[in-house]
Amino acid sequence: MPVAQEKRRVMVSKRRITIRDVAALAEVSNQTVSRVLNDRPDVAEETRQRVWQVIEDLNYQPSAIARSLIHQRSFTLGIVTAGLKFIGPSQTLNGITKQAEEAGYTLLLKELPGFHTVDINPILNMLLSRQVEGIIWAVPEIGDNRDWIQGLPELAIPMIFLDMQARPGVSVVTIDNYSGGRLATEHLLAQGYVHIGHLSGPLDWWEARQRQAGWQDALHDAGLQVSNRQWVSGNWSTASGVQEMERLLENYPEMDAVFVGNDQMALGALQVFCQRGIRVPEDVAVVGFDGIPEAAYYCPPITTVSQDLRELGSIAVQELLQAIESARQDHTTYEPKQITIRPELVVRESSVAASV
Amino acid sequence: MPVAQEKRRVMVSKRRITIRDVAALAEVSNQTVSRVLNDRPDVAEETRQRVWQVIEDLNYQPSAIARSLIHQRSFTLGIVTAGLKFIGPSQTLNGITKQAEEAGYTLLLKELPGFHTVDINPILNMLLSRQVEGIIWAVPEIGDNRDWIQGLPELAIPMIFLDMQARPGVSVVTIDNYSGGRLATEHLLAQGYVHIGHLSGPLDWWEARQRQAGWQDALHDAGLQVSNRQWVSGNWSTASGVQEMERLLENYPEMDAVFVGNDQMALGALQVFCQRGIRVPEDVAVVGFDGIPEAAYYCPPITTVSQDLRELGSIAVQELLQAIESARQDHTTYEPKQITIRPELVVRESSVAASV
DNA sequence: GTGAAAGCGCTAACAC
DNA sequence: GTGTTAGCGCTTTCAC
Numbered sequence: 001m002p003v004a005q006e007k008r009r010v011m012v013s014k015r016r017i018t019i020r021d022v023a024a025l026a027e028v029s030n031q032t033v034s035r036v037l038n039d040r041p042d043v044a045e046e047t048r049q050r051v052w053q054v055i056e057d058l059n060y061q062p063s064a065i066a067r068s069l070i071h072q073r074s075f076t077l078g079i080v081t082a083g084l085k086f087i088g089p090s091q092t093l094n095g096i097t098k099q100a101e102e103a104g105y106t107l108l109l110k111e112l113p114g115f116h117t118v119d120i121n122p123i124l125n126m127l128l129s130r131q132v133e134g135i136i137w138a139v140p141e142i143g144d145n146r147d148w149i150q151g152l153p154e155l156a157i158p159m160i161f162l163d164m165q166a167r168p169g170v171s172v173v174t175i176d177n178y179s180g181g182r183l184a185t186e187h188l189l190a191q192g193y194v195h196i197g198h199l200s201g202p203l204d205w206w207e208a209r210q211r212q213a214g215w216q217d218a219l220h221d222a223g224l225q226v227s228n229r230q231w232v233s234g235n236w237s238t239a240s241g242v243q244e245m246e247r248l249l250e251n252y253p254e255m256d257a258v259f260v261g262n263d264q265m266a267l268g269a270l271q272v273f274c275q276r277g278i279r280v281p282e283d284v285a286v287v288g289f290d291g292i293p294e295a296a297y298y299c300p301p302i303t304t305v306s307q308d309l310r311e312l313g314s315i316a317v318q319e320l321l322q323a324i325e326s327a328r329q330d331h332t333t334y335e336p337k338q339i340t341i342r343p344e345l346v347v348r349e350s351s352v353a354a355s356v
Numbered sequence: 357m358p359v360a361q362e363k364r365r366v367m368v369s370k371r372r373i374t375i376r377d378v379a380a381l382a383e384v385s386n387q388t389v390s391r392v393l394n395d396r397p398d399v400a401e402e403t404r405q406r407v408w409q410v411i412e413d414l415n416y417q418p419s420a421i422a423r424s425l426i427h428q429r430s431f432t433l434g435i436v437t438a439g440l441k442f443i444g445p446s447q448t449l450n451g452i453t454k455q456a457e458e459a460g461y462t463l464l465l466k467e468l469p470g471f472h473t474v475d476i477n478p479i480l481n482m483l484l485s486r487q488v489e490g491i492i493w494a495v496p497e498i499g500d501n502r503d504w505i506q507g508l509p510e511l512a513i514p515m516i517f518l519d520m521q522a523r524p525g526v527s528v529v530t531i532d533n534y535s536g537g538r539l540a541t542e543h544l545l546a547q548g549y550v551h552i553g554h555l556s557g558p559l560d561w562w563e564a565r566q567r568q569a570g571w572q573d574a575l576h577d578a579g580l581q582v583s584n585r586q587w588v589s590g591n592w593s594t595a596s597g598v599q600e601m602e603r604l605l606e607n608y609p610e611m612d613a614v615f616v617g618n619d620q621m622a623l624g625a626l627q628v629f630c631q632r633g634i635r636v637p638e639d640v641a642v643v644g645f646d647g648i649p650e651a652a653y654y655c656p657p658i659t660t661v662s663q664d665l666r667e668l669g670s671i672a673v674q675e676l677l678q679a680i681e682s683a684r685q686d687h688t689t690y691e692p693k694q695i696t697i698r699p700e701l702v703v704r705e706s707s708v709a710a711s712v
Numbered sequence: 713g714t715g716a717a718a719g720c721g722c723t724a725a726c727a728c
Numbered sequence: 729g730t731g732t733t734a735g736c737g738c739t740t741t742c743a744c
Contacts (some may be wrong), residue, residue, distance in 0.1 A: 016428065016512070018737055029715045033740060043713055059509065064485040065430070066737035068421050069720045072372065079465075084453060085666065092448030097440060105636050109435075109465040111453035129420040130462070153415065156372070238653040264650060271653050292632065294620060297594040297627050310441065334705035385731045390723060400729055420722035420724055425736045 017060045026054040037062055068131055077105050077320065078135040082112040086236075087292060088309055092138055092162065094311025103321055108132055115142045128157070134320040135159040138313070141206040155253035157321035158334055160316050165206055166338040168282040171323070172315045173339045177207045180305040180343040181214020184259045184287040187303070187345055189222050191353055193257035193285055196224075198231040199244050199269060208233070208261055211289060215259050230255065234265045241268020249276075257285035257351070263295045266302055270350075274299070286350040287341075296348065303351035307343040315339060373416045382410040383561055393418055404689055424442050426486055431680055433461050433676060434483035434491040438468040442592075443648060444665055448494055448518065450608020451669025459681055464488055471498045485512070490676040491515040494669070497562035514679035516672050522694040527679070529672045529695045533563045536661040536699040537570020540615045541644040543659070543701055545578050549613035549710050552580075554587040555600050555625060557617040565588070567645060581583055586611065590621045605632075613707070615639035619651045622658055626706075630655070642706040645699075652704065659707035663699040671695060 019037075023030040028047060035043045036051040068074040070240075072308060077100055083089045089264075100107050108130060117123070117139070127135055134157050137143070141164035149161075149170060156191055161169045166337075189194050198215045201208030214232070219226050229251040234240030241260065246266060248255065260266040266288035273280050280286055280300055291306025323334045362542075375393075377384040384403060391399050392407040398406075412418075424430040425633035432475040433456055439445045449465075456463050464486060466479060473479070473495070483491055490513050495501070505526060516527045544552050555570045557564030567596065568587070590596030601624060604611065616622040622644035629636050636642055636656055644651055647662025648665050679690045 016737085019739095020737080031715060031740095032713085035714085037737085044713060047713080061481050061485045063425075064482075065421055065424050065487050066720085067739080069419075069425060069737080070739050072720075074421070082721090084446055084450040087443070087446075090440055090443075090449070093439040093446070093732080097465065098469070101467065101469065106482070107465045109451070109453065109463045111457065113454070113457065125417050126420075126462070131415045131419065131421050177431065222743050238650050242653065267650055269654050271655060274655050294594050294623055294650070295596065297623050299627060299630050303423070375723095376721080386721090387732080388730060391730085393722085399730060403729080419721050423723080425721080425738095426723055428736075463713080544738085652728085 010241045012088075017058050019060075020036060020056060022054050022060050022149065025058070025123065026051045037243075043087045056204070072131070074131040074133060075105050076108055076130070077182040077317070078108045078110065078130075078134050080110050080123060080127075080131035080135065080137050080139060080297050083117050088140075088290070089138065091309035092313040093182075095310035095315075096138070096317055097313075098310070099314040099317035102316065105317075105321070107118060112139060115139060116145050120148050122338060123202065124155075128155075133157055133324050135318060136162065136316050138162040138316070141165060142202075143204040158320055158327065160320050160323075162312060162316055163207060166340075169336055171319060171336045173312060174341070175207075175307045175309070175312060176342050178214040178217075180289060180307065181211035181216075181259070182218045183214070183343065183345045184289065184303075184305050185195070185218035187347070188257045188259065188285060188287060190216065191257075191285065192225065193353075194251070195230075195256045196256045197248050197252050197255040197258040199248060199258060199260045199265055200231060200233045201265075202235050203233055210245060211259075211261055219343065233263065234268075236262055237332060238264045238268040238271075241265030242271055243268075245269040245272040249278075255284060257281075257287075259289075261289055262293045262304070263290045263304055266295070266304070267298060270300075270302070280350050280355055285353065291344075291346060297311055298350075300350050301348040303348045304346050305343045306319050306346050308341065313339055313342070324330035331353045361467050362547065367601075372419070372622050373414050375416075375418065377393055378410050378414060378416050381406045381414070385586075395667070406575050419618045425563070430487040430489060432464055432486070432488050433489065433673070434464045434466065434488035436466050436468065436479060436483075436491065438471050438495045440467050444496075445494065445645070447665035448669040451490060451666035451671075452673055453669075454666070454671040455673035459673065461489075461677070468495060470555075471495060472501050473504075476504050480511075484529075489680050492517040492518065492672050492676060494672070497521060498558075499501065500562040503550060511681065512611060514676055518668060518672055518674050519563060521641075522696075525692055526692070527675060527692045529675060530697070531563075531665070531668060531669060532698050533566035533665045534570040534573075534698045536645060536663065537567035537572075537615070539570070539699065540567075540661050541571045541574035542661075543703065543708060544613045544615065544641060544643060544661060547613075547641065547707060549709075550580065551586075551608070551610045551612045553604050553611040553614040555597065555614060555621055556587060556605060556614045557621075558588045558591050559589050560706075567617055568652045590617065592618055592620060592623075594620045594624040597621030599624075600649055601625040601628040605634075606625070611640060613637075613643075616644075617645055619644040619646045619648045619658070619660055621653060622651070622660070626656075627656055633665050636706050641709070647699075654706075656705040659700045659704045660702050662702045664697065669698055671697070 017035050023033045081089050101276045136208035166172045200212045216226050232244040232248045234244040290301050293302050293305045295302050375386045375389050379389045394497050437445050471694050522528045558570045572582050588600040588604045590600040644658050644660035647660050651658050651660045
């Protein structure tokens, strides 16, 4: 076996093979090679064969960059995300990649170092300078991190926002968190619970506020009073779930059910109940939010409001591509759209009083 | 408030602003504009000011694509991943984005539809045609999905592989899963357990095999026999953890401790123990793998082998950039490297016999 | 059917 | 200091 096989090295200084190299070897003009590459009809079969042969021999690969330059099309989408280490953003990204793949688009990925963007211009400019054909802003709305939308200059390409309050003039795709909160709470009410507490996510998150509002409105609609001592806020983490549930138990001892803002905090809540000998659902019923697979194996398995984030990402790409296409067709303006995806209630032991 | 404010539309047919537009307005040659853009010294201060003014007025953004074409540099890395909906791959990606960001590199992201790639050539070609300067192959090694490395043509750019068996001639960065398996098992042995079972991941995964081998060798080294009835394989999911732990209990009733291939299956195992009244760790001790945050809040909190996947991604980028840089410097060959990251044991209640 | 010329947006090299 | 020319790799005219 030759040495080269044992220790393969990576050649680095090789000059790129261009269309002209192919043309020279095939003894045609580069224009003819271009025709072959693009499957144009007006090439003699014999020539076509010869050119293909050379292309394969040389392992020639046309430069997508040069093509983008000419066509002013990159078949690339810019994705801006944040918090990929969390489950939500990565699920959404998964949906985005899947759908983009199907449409033959490539993704330029940019993860922000944090949720609070100080200056979005460098990011937008970087994306624009790379000729992306559209942008998906997949960063959750927190505090005032959307204020810049007001001053957003007219972009030459479509942009879609995820996980934020719908605003006039911009395209938004989002889960209906408010309905999710209602769904959870109405389910508990239907089961006969009346002292329903809430462990929310951090309230500077739009999503957390929506879920909370759904809970609150459902209680109001049922003719129940809502007092401040019956809810607390965590930071989405299991650890905060433990901590805040302890506070909530103290503040609201008569609580017989609780709607928790996400499944991870719900795990923390279960932990507290477990340690104190509080039985679920006999003493306190629990409903979570998100629908992570593990929730079906908590002790006990918990009822949760399941949101399909992959679908969210997928729809965002579809909408974006549609906007790009429509723009390309009639060279006209694109009308912003607001799309809302309803979450689903998944009922498990933790909220069904009759269960053992 | 003007109508335009109420319903912002996206203009699409706007022609791109080029360096020539700026030059014309500033009444200089485009070359001078280029000089200003690139902060060259040989421009009169007065001219520089005037050009900058026009650039800002026009909100001109130089085309990164045209620049790439000239410089043969894109400042872009190609990332190939799979299974982003799982926690591992997204953690790794998180580390990659972080490090790439710091180095000023952009990422072209490609998620494979599955773990088993039939033909990698289209993927490689797509990346190469877009002038990426390096490639990170962040797909776990499963079955024969690495066989193509043998026939990999000499690439003009460096490539780094993650999560696979080291091979001569290619750069690999990986967690030391074997050591992780040993770590878990030796810890259990040190606690005095002797009937140590194993619930592995799917054995066509290299990582699962490594963890299993670590477990097996640790037992051997302790002078213990290992029989086939004392281990089973799941598919990483919590559901499979439930199912396989039930089988394992049947096959290996004297089991007093178990090393589970990941934390999610460990959750399933706990569920089974919980339902059967098997106490953890009094009756059976449990050690997981991965180190997901939730593991600290399982019932009971479980000991686990923690792997730093963000660090893995981060190191991969660093190595890749170093390879790119070294190639750019001396125009010579790049020597492949193998890097291994050791996981850490995190001890919690589930494996400490003395605990309550 | 095929080739020559021009140009996508930018910069390097050289002139002046 | 500034402008001109050529060209990165490719495609689009428009000849022939």
